[in-house]
Amino acid sequence: MTSKKVIVVFGATGAQGGSVARAILENKKFAVRALTRDVTRPKALELRDLGAEVVKGDLNDKASIEAAFQGAYGAFVVTNFWDHLSKEKEVCQGKMVADAAKRLGLKHVVYSGLENVKRLSGGKLEVPHFDGKGEVEEYFWSIGVPMTSVRLAAYFENFLTLWKPAKASDGDYYTLALPMGDIPMDGISVADVGGVVSSIFNSPEEFFGKAVGLSAEALTVQQYADVLSKSLGKEVRDAKITPEAYEKLGFPAAEEMANMCRFYRMRPDRDVKLTHRLNPKVKSFSQFLAENKGALKGI
Ligand SMILES: NC(=O)c1ccc[n+]([C@@H]2O[C@H](COP(=O)([O-])OP(=O)(O)OC[C@H]3O[C@@H](n4cnc5c(N)ncnc54)[C@H](OP(=O)(O)O)[C@@H]3O)[C@@H](O)[C@H]2O)c1
Secondary structure, three states: OOOOOEEEEOOOOOHHHHHHHHHHHHHOOOEEEEEEOOOOOHHHHHHHHHOOEEEEOOOOOHHHHHHHHOOOOEEEEOOOHHHOOOHHHHHHHHHHHHHHHHHOOOOEEEEEEOOOHHHHOOOOOOOHHHHHHHHHHHHHHHOOOOEEEEEEOEEHHHHHOOOOOEEOOOOOOEEEOOOOOOOOEEEEOHHHHHHHHHHHHHOHHHHOOOEEEEOOEEEOHHHHHHHHHHHHOOOEEEOOOOHHHHOOOOOOOHHHHHHHHHHHOOOOOOOHHHHHHHOOOOOOHHHHHHHOHHHHOOO
């Protein structure tokens, strides 16, 4: 049995929770109780090998979350909108966790939140994967849970998957289609989020009740393209797509993504300086690409 205080980490087999669990284990101040629906998953076993206690828990099963919170000091909470694409479900899961944290007297929760864009824009813009997290943030605070919200910038990892450069049809170059115009967009490697969250757990008094916007740096789409060009040795250009054209692209979340970029164009508060203070190892986009070059080999 460990004498360290225990932090329950949601999504520990995923990108955010995995980064947080590893950083807390490396820091050694707290013990990690990693939550997963399947304790036999290879990623769960890896965490066990690193020293985490791995427990079964499901955001759709209140009893399992209350059991995971027994005797815990704190929790890192992330919910995955993209698992089900339902704002209502994400809100329901988040509020259930907030109620459980309150009932079991957790001393510090770090919640992966985002802005309630619908409320902030007076109903003009809807970004369901933001809006639900914003509602849950407000709920945590309204019931008096000592909670810090971390609002992440777009993952740099998106440039290796969803946003990877596309071959142009009219020449030997690639394009990046993100409807940001010339306005810088904040980004961060999700692998660097854990270091930030671990520092927040180490200084609770400074962060109780606050929302902290995380960003490694903010670049325009052309600047992201320039860094990609340099790293890949292939020309990458801003496709200069408008939000109106983007939302007509026809893939399931096209309208939601266009609205997200409309919101990003308003430059929501992401604090580059604080992010670097909390995790001095945060990588720039250029450093991130240098470490992940292989992932774009096939383009
Ligand atoms: N991509 C971006 O740029 C970006 C930026 C800011 C915020 N976000 C937000 O990040 C969230 C996704 O986080 P991620 O990237 O870390 O996801 P991820 O890598 O896909 O991992 C999802 C995690 O959620 C867990 N999970 C899913 N459903 C669960 C349930 N019912 N009960 C318990 N655990 C459950 C999974 O655990 P098991 O399968 O092991 O149970 C897994 O560990 C989304 O809500 C998204 O809006 C993304």
